[in-house]
Amino acid sequence: MANYAKASLPVIKRLPKYYRYLKALQASGITSISSRELASQMGTTASQVRQDFNCFGDVNGRQGIGYSVESLLHMLEGLLFGNGELLPAILIGTGRLGKAVSRFIATSTNGFRLIAAFDVSEDEVGKTVNGIQIRHINELDTFCRQYHPQVAVLCLPREGAMQLSGTLVELGIRGFWNFSHYDLSVPYPQVICENVHLGDSLMSLGYRLRNE
Amino acid sequence: MANYAKASLPVIKRLPKYYRYLKALQASGITSISSRELASQMGTTASQVRQDFNCFGDVNGRQGIGYSVESLLHMLEGLLFGNGELLPAILIGTGRLGKAVSRFIATSTNGFRLIAAFDVSEDEVGKTVNGIQIRHINELDTFCRQYHPQVAVLCLPREGAMQLSGTLVELGIRGFWNFSHYDLSVPYPQVICENVHLGDSLMSLGYRLRNE
Structure with a gap:
């Protein structure tokens, strides 16, 4: 590899x-598939498929037979999930969106494990989300020092994300699944940040509908 | 322009x-900003900023002063929101995720207007989401023929999306905000599709945390 x-x-x-x-x-x-067939199903090109798989070096399609589906899956599982250890994650902000997206972390299929959830609202604290009790944000520091989460899911407004992200980085968070409108990879270039800006996504759909 | x-x-x-x-x-x-300053705030390069704005032709920065913030906003509002008319949208699937993301359409700030929501579950039908009454999916056909929604937000499983998207295209839907795992732009290349694959986003975060 x-x-x-x-x-x-x-x-x-x-x-x-x-x-x-x-x-x-x-x-x-x-059990096997050609780059051409896979590309056509996925709406891409055979050459892109081959180039992409070549990046990871150890899977080759065989002339006339194609790639082994099992080998490709084995390679992809290694890449995406490593040795199978789940990455410990915390949810910050347990509003509607936080509750909805926490499902993706609460099940192990994506390679993460939800170990805590935090909110500022007294109405939320003490309730549960995906079987995890919601804690007050005041407990964040103590919790992180004890349990060492690696990933934070940010489902809070821009201002809250701005105030909190420095603390989270200091507390050892190295990956962010960021739904806030704060682009934290600008001030913290060392962290790994996956932004999901839903408003942006919708606006660019609007652009294309209005202008294409 | x-x-x-x-x-x-x-x-x-x-x-x-x-x-x-x-x-x-x-x-x-x-009131004004240079491409360099804007780029540094956004974590990009001045040359990308200039190139991007050049695509739309009618806004030029002035040497030593920079771009007029107001002019840029005027241009962007024209591009993103057209004449201000909101695009009529329907929500398909009113589970946790559907309810959470419908907020982005229910407020006018993104350029859309939620006009109906549909689900198959009898538990959901008759309830409301963002002030809109949830209808049974059986009513989809009649509703679309009468009210001509242009956009569908798909918050349902892959199988449901697969079964329904042909009908939606036939009923005049020309844009999809797609949260399902069905890549409908492959069978329907004529529609405009903005995919939000949350599981994919999370898995690629996992890859980067495990391999970078």
């Missing part, structure tokens, strides 16, 4: 999609 | 981010 570090962000962002498609193929009993 | 159609998808996807940053600048009383 040669060139991990060389995979560019666009390639990395495509890995989960390959994973999803190959899982679906496996579930329907398909 | 020359080159709309020439703006590439990556440029289009950056427009909402410019809009957010410029709104924040305007709110703090700043």
